[in-house]
Amino acid sequence: MSEDGIDAERLLNAQSDDANWISYGRNYEEQRYSPLAQVNAETVSDLGLAWFDDMDTARGQEATPLVMDGTLYVTTAWSKVKAYNAATGEKLWEYDPEVPGETAVKACCDVVNRGVAAWGDHLFLGTLDGRLIKLNRETGAVAWEKAVVDQEKSYTITGAPRIVDGKVFIGSGGAEFGVRGNFAAFDAGSGEELWRFYTVPAGDEDENSPEYLQAAAKTWSGNVLGSESGIGGGGTVWDAMAYDPELDLLYIGVGNGSPWNRAYRSPGEDGTGEGDNLYLSSVIAVRPETGEYVWHYQTTPGETWDFTATQHIMLADLEIDGEQRKVLMQAPKNGFFYVLDRETGAFISGDAYVPVNWATGIDANGRPIENPETRIDVTGKPAIVAPGALGGHNWHPMAFHPGEGLVYIPAFEAAMMYAPEADWKPDPKRGFNVGFDLAAGDLPPDEGFRTEIAGTLKGRLIAWDPVAKKPRWTVEHPGPWNGGLLATGGNLVFQGTAGSEFNAYNAATGDKLWSFAAQTGVVAPPITYTVDGEQYVAVLAGWGGAYAITVDGDLLKRKAPVRNVSRLLVFKLGGTAQLPAETDMVQTPLDPPPSRASADVIAAGGKSYARYCAVCHAPAAVGSTVLPDLRRSGALVNPAAWQNIVHDGALKDRGMVSFSESLSKEEVDAIREFVIFRANQDKVMASEQ
Numbered sequence: 001m002s003e004d005g006i007d008a009e010r011l012l013n014a015q016s017d018d019a020n021w022i023s024y025g026r027n028y029e030e031q032r033y034s035p036l037a038q039v040n041a042e043t044v045s046d047l048g049l050a051w052f053d054d055m056d057t058a059r060g061q062e063a064t065p066l067v068m069d070g071t072l073y074v075t076t077a078w079s080k081v082k083a084y085n086a087a088t089g090e091k092l093w094e095y096d097p098e099v100p101g102e103t104a105v106k107a108c109c110d111v112v113n114r115g116v117a118a119w120g121d122h123l124f125l126g127t128l129d130g131r132l133i134k135l136n137r138e139t140g141a142v143a144w145e146k147a148v149v150d151q152e153k154s155y156t157i158t159g160a161p162r163i164v165d166g167k168v169f170i171g172s173g174g175a176e177f178g179v180r181g182n183f184a185a186f187d188a189g190s191g192e193e194l195w196r197f198y199t200v201p202a203g204d205e206d207e208n209s210p211e212y213l214q215a216a217a218k219t220w221s222g223n224v225l226g227s228e229s230g231i232g233g234g235g236t237v238w239d240a241m242a243y244d245p246e247l248d249l250l251y252i253g254v255g256n257g258s259p260w261n262r263a264y265r266s267p268g269e270d271g272t273g274e275g276d277n278l279y280l281s282s283v284i285a286v287r288p289e290t291g292e293y294v295w296h297y298q299t300t301p302g303e304t305w306d307f308t309a310t311q312h313i314m315l316a317d318l319e320i321d322g323e324q325r326k327v328l329m330q331a332p333k334n335g336f337f338y339v340l341d342r343e344t345g346a347f348i349s350g351d352a353y354v355p356v357n358w359a360t361g362i363d364a365n366g367r368p369i370e371n372p373e374t375r376i377d378v379t380g381k382p383a384i385v386a387p388g389a390l391g392g393h394n395w396h397p398m399a400f401h402p403g404e405g406l407v408y409i410p411a412f413e414a415a416m417m418y419a420p421e422a423d424w425k426p427d428p429k430r431g432f433n434v435g436f437d438l439a440a441g442d443l444p445p446d447e448g449f450r451t452e453i454a455g456t457l458k459g460r461l462i463a464w465d466p467v468a469k470k471p472r473w474t475v476e477h478p479g480p481w482n483g484g485l486l487a488t489g490g491n492l493v494f495q496g497t498a499g500s501e502f503n504a505y506n507a508a509t510g511d512k513l514w515s516f517a518a519q520t521g522v523v524a525p526p527i528t529y530t531v532d533g534e535q536y537v538a539v540l541a542g543w544g545g546a547y548a549i550t551v552d553g554d555l556l557k558r559k560a561p562v563r564n565v566s567r568l569l570v571f572k573l574g575g576t577a578q579l580p581a582e583t584d585m586v587q588t589p590l591d592p593p594p595s596r597a598s599a600d601v602i603a604a605g606g607k608s609y610a611r612y613c614a615v616c617h618a619p620a621a622v623g624s625t626v627l628p629d630l631r632r633s634g635a636l637v638n639p640a641a642w643q644n645i646v647h648d649g650a651l652k653d654r655g656m657v658s659f660s661e662s663l664s665k666e667e668v669d670a671i672r673e674f675v676i677f678r679a680n681q682d683k684v685m686a687s688e689q
């Protein structure tokens, strides 16, 4: 290993390694707090752009860069990696794993990547198509690569690997597409798989199965699990991990059920949903050496709303009721902020950080007190649920300020309507497999529940006091889906916004001290580092991810569209670089052919659209600034061209695969008629404004 290789000791001491940012959450506790203080309340007004670089993809940018000894490494959409001189911005190398474009259809929430891990002289990258790749840090050359998921199934990797003592941990996503959640450990040297941990039962457990899976199997009903049925159960490990070196426990966050509707995943005798369905929506502690189960805490028993607990897991030592506690903190999608004892998994507190209507609170045993009206898998009736499927907080990292004792949460409000779908069947090939009718209420988009929900769309930076169990201050943003966070010893909190700003706030009060016009929505979290004693702040700018390609499309008509430019921005005191002038957003005019199809054809097309198209092209076909707006597609007037794309997969290299395995030509044409109908609705609305 070279002098500046990453070893166990460097990872253990990452917090005091001021100059660098050597792992995803900065330290094993994943606190995203840097002690650097050159940029502070007094000096921040002098913060300016040091350098920037435009990325070669316009899809979601979610990565946390790593910085080691003067070099900055960042990943982009489509799992590409770029290395720069961290002070000058000179590009040193770039690596493209050439993820097949058609992989995009397996990704629920954009073709994103959140970062790499470092060990020795190498970087470890998870790719969207399910490979783990070891790259030489100096050159970007591939040392080895291997598939770490079943690539026949709809597994994808979007999260950053983590490393403990030469073991690389990586999970995967796909719970909207019928997979069985798991994560695994690999030897950083040889790439050998050391162990694999499944988060949900397969349905065939017996007395030889691991005890924790036997216990889990008892919490599922109906014997519908299994690869034959196409119901994998879900529980994907697509983002958060943290490690406590003293307790030697690795913590992972587990995702939602597959399908979402528990009535189809774990039906009781009367056909309604039943059982806690362990270990969905749980935090699990395992031994990193062996993958042995140690404890779990389930945030949402019987999950049915896509309430993942994959959100940021953060460790800290806090004084609670006069006692020093080793805690684990999480703000999962379900809207409650949890403080757990990380030695035992015992519940300490759980309090709503955004408005919540699915539960009235968490009882003393750590179990939610549910609202029966939002138990849609039991009532079989539609309900508006808060938070919605994107949560009160998603993957965007939080940050901790030890001096203030605050956790900064990039929170939002986006309630959602869930309408149980009758006679739903899994489609293991394609389509959003959730067991809800996602088209319900889509027509027309500006009436009914969508308007009601739009009224609740809010974004908020919350400075949460985990001991007092309430916010100390909050900052309101113009809308949801704002950037991840960084806290610093300069007593600053940095955050990018959907409103195209990159801001610095006073960590104690929330006062905005500095703002930069980023020319694009920003979702990724910033980092900070030094080179030759000079402090830099870096953030990967660009709009994308789940909200951007789905819900946000709805807002485009209401407010200005969120701008989308993929660019790495790096700042320092006295920086004088200038971005090129902002270019105008060019939009193809809304000029559809007349809508002449029957109401039945349009309704059938709308239903297929909701299951197969909306996840990327937005509900009600309203489009986004990330992916094509189908209402403006030239193929609407050309049925043969439409078949060529949707049925035959003419654009598969760009991610638009063939849907012929799931949809007949007739169904594909009904989707075209639905989009024509929607485009005409919106053209009328636009002319009335």
Ligand SMILES: O=C(O)c1cc(C(=O)O)c2c(n1)C(=O)C(=O)c1cc(C(=O)O)[nH]c1-2
Pocket (backbone or CB within 6 Å): 062, 108, 109, 110, 112, 156, 157, 158, 159, 172, 173, 174, 175, 176, 236, 238, 255, 256, 306, 308, 389, 390, 394, 395, 544, 545, 546, 547
């Ligand atoms: O269930 C899953 O397997 C899974 C995976 C992912 C992912 O890997 O990005 C997301 C989600 N679910 C999800 O529910 C979600 O809200 C989400 C947002 C994002 C994003 O990057 O913006 N990914 C994901």
Ligand SMILES: [Ca+2]
Pocket (backbone or CB within 6 Å): 108, 175, 176, 255, 256, 306, 308
């Ligand atoms: Ca999910």
